[in-house]
Amino acid sequence: MFKKIVIFGVGLIGGSVALALKKLPNPPQIVGVGRSELSLQEALTLGLIDHAETDIASALQNADLVLIAAPVAQTPAILKAIRPHLSAQTVITDAGSTKSDVMAYAQAELGQQFNQFVGGHPIAGAEKSGPGAAMADLYVGKNVILTPAAVTGPEAVQKVATLWHHCGALVSNMRPEEHDSVFAAVSHLPHLLAFALVEDLAKRNNAELLFKFAASGFRDFTRIAGSHPEMWRDIALANKQALLQELNMYQQAVSEMTALLENNDDKGLFDLFEHASEARNAWAKSKTQ
Amino acid sequence: MFKKIVIFGVGLIGGSVALALKKLPNPPQIVGVGRSELSLQEALTLGLIDHAETDIASALQNADLVLIAAPVAQTPAILKAIRPHLSAQTVITDAGSTKSDVMAYAQAELGQQFNQFVGGHPIAGAEKSGPGAAMADLYVGKNVILTPAAVTGPEAVQKVATLWHHCGALVSNMRPEEHDSVFAAVSHLPHLLAFALVEDLAKRNNAELLFKFAASGFRDFTRIAGSHPEMWRDIALANKQALLQELNMYQQAVSEMTALLENNDDKGLFDLFEHASEARNAWAKSKTQ
Numbered sequence: 208m209f210k211k212i213v214i215f216g217v218g219l220i221g222g223s224v225a226l227a228l229k230k231l232p233n234p235p236q237i238v239g240v241g242r243s244e245l246s247l248q249e250a251l252t253l254g255l256i257d258h259a260e261t262d263i264a265s266a267l268q269n270a271d272l273v274l275i276a277a278p279v280a281q282t283p284a285i286l287k288a289i290r291p292h293l294s295a296q297t298v299i300t301d302a303g304s305t306k307s308d309v310m311a312y313a314q315a316e317l318g319q320q321f322n323q324f325v326g327g328h329p330i331a332g333a334e335k336s337g338p339g340a341a342m343a344d345l346y347v348g349k350n351v352i353l354t355p356a357a358v359t360g361p362e363a364v365q366k367v368a369t370l371w372h373h374c375g376a377l378v379s380n381m382r383p384e385e386h387d388s389v390f391a392a393v394s395h396l397p398h399l400l401a402f403a404l405v406e407d408l409a410k411r412n413n414a415e416l417l418f419k420f421a422a423s424g425f426r427d428f429t430r431i432a433g434s435h436p437e438m439w440r441d442i443a444l445a446n447k448q449a450l451l452q453e454l455n456m457y458q459q460a461v462s463e464m465t466a467l468l469e470n471n472d473d474k475g476l477f478d479l480f481e482h483a484s485e486a487r488n489a490w491a492k493s494k495t496q
Numbered sequence: 497m498f499k500k501i502v503i504f505g506v507g508l509i510g511g512s513v514a515l516a517l518k519k520l521p522n523p524p525q526i527v528g529v530g531r532s533e534l535s536l537q538e539a540l541t542l543g544l545i546d547h548a549e550t551d552i553a554s555a556l557q558n559a560d561l562v563l564i565a566a567p568v569a570q571t572p573a574i575l576k577a578i579r580p581h582l583s584a585q586t587v588i589t590d591a592g593s594t595k596s597d598v599m600a601y602a603q604a605e606l607g608q609q610f611n612q613f614v615g616g617h618p619i620a621g622a623e624k625s626g627p628g629a630a631m632a633d634l635y636v637g638k639n640v641i642l643t644p645a646a647v648t649g650p651e652a653v654q655k656v657a658t659l660w661h662h663c664g665a666l667v668s669n670m671r672p673e674e675h676d677s678v679f680a681a682v683s684h685l686p687h688l689l690a691f692a693l694v695e696d697l698a699k700r701n702n703a704e705l706l707f708k709f710a711a712s713g714f715r716d717f718t719r720i721a722g723s724h725p726e727m728w729r730d731i732a733l734a735n736k737q738a739l740l741q742e743l744n745m746y747q748q749a750v751s752e753m754t755a756l757l758e759n760n761d762d763k764g765l766f767d768l769f770e771h772a773s774e775a776r777n778a779w780a781k782s783k784t785q
Contacts, residue, residue: 330709330711331711331712332712332713349711350708350709350711352709389702389705389706389709390709392697392706393697393706393707393709393710393711393714394710394711394713394714396693397693397713397714397717397718398713399750399753400689400693400717400750401717401772402753402768402769402772402773403746403749403750403753403768403772404685404686404689404746404749405772405773405775405776406749406768406771406772406775407745407746407749408681408682408775409771409772409775410771413678414775416678417678417681417682418682418775418779418782419639420619420639420641420678420679420682421682421683421779422619422620422638422639422682422683423620423621424621424683424686424687424719424720425682425683425686426780426783427716427717427719427720428686428689428690428716428717428719428720429686429776430713430716430717430776431713431716431717432772432773432776433773433776433777433780434769434773435773436766436769436770436773437766439765439769440762440765440766440769443757443765444757444760444762444765447757447760450757451754451757451758454750454753454754454757455754456696457692457693457696457750458747458750458751458754460692460693460695460696461688461689461692461743461746461747462747464688464691464692464695464743465740465743465744465747468732468733468736468739468740468743469740471733471736473729473733476728476729476732476733477725477726477729479691479692479695480691480723480725480728480729481725482695482698482699483690483691483692483694483695483698483721484691484694484721484722484723484724484725486694486695486697486698486703486707487694487718487719487721487722488722490694490707490710491715491722493707494715
């Protein structure tokens, strides 16, 4: 179905799509575009892409699909650069972790051709980044959320869904604001909380002693604090309103838990911990079925 | 060196010590004591213990060492029950996650024989519990902290250190208050924060939708929220003062981070995330060396 796919940003996210597509019986030509010469060279060497392009016009020629997998802050500039060379047959999608902002960028930059844009968010990743971290099976069994607008062409949505099906993913549709509200809660909030915990300990005088005795609980809780700082700055700012609301609700929840402890409310603490552990274990079970 | 060891509470922690000792060339006799008949029967069936005892006097006869590995809240009652049957040759230790409270219990309950007690805390565990979760290699390469008092006999400390060396662990000594302050920061705080996050989401109207799209970041961050509610209620209450201080400092750290976001301080957010991710990744590297 795909003959030529252009990927802006051939790191973990874009590179893993490229590797999955290369396993198809008739893999498309994959063209990589990026701001880093070094990453593009690495992607070529690793066989993620067939060509590295610096000229956008020639990259886009006869492209079926453009995947923007660069940091979200670069999306407006990429859309602006694409626009003059965009044929009516080329569908554009992205892989950003926030969607209201991306849909607004696309509407502003693509004008009449906004109906060729389908916002997307693959729910997969790792704390590692770069072309060397790419894996062909990164998306197998993972959720991908598409956030088409009212004007988006159904065939464009279908094309992007097919791209992700080729990667082994499960595709759902959501409104952009609903997407951002859900991910503020289940992803962006935990990331910020993990960054805050590590920073809280790392800046203390006895940080070395603390880190010496930090063990598996700390390891798992803070794994996401090893994530890419630029990416998470952009996500936090892009999803600011939903995230501020989540931070506020979480602080309230911690204050309520703290009050139970201050009041030696053993039943209250037990009930909270029991309810949370039951919910966590039920969730884990549902994910392995 | 050990001929007879008595373990109160043959779950994950006590059972894993038993399994490690059974691998010695001349394994000691291992006697299990516990409040749950079912757990003791399971420990017998699994071969963790040689005998299950309900009579404390006969359990303690000729015992080299008593390991208290029951929930910390039971420690005073266990010490009280042991005292009348305690010979001068028997050393007592525990495996509780808090140490100031345990040392105070031991001093109160053991009187003159307090010098035979060595507080201990193996830094290992899993979210699973019970005899079936026990593993012979649970403690290999893990830290165990001993918190002897000024009056504790050096030969008692040596005996407990030897027990843990047999399990493959690295043994350090600390003052009880220092131990509790360190573990409030690196263990107890993250556990409470993980419980609070899961509870914060689980009680919402759209919890089902949220949990559907929660992925690997949420999984790791909340793994410790699947922990034993009774154990964590006891730990929280036992280490209340240090934990309240940690909760307070953490909420301040989150408030400062929230202010950066409110003010669109992109540099401030980037610096915080970068510093935290560097600290987290350096820590992870240090742990694998």
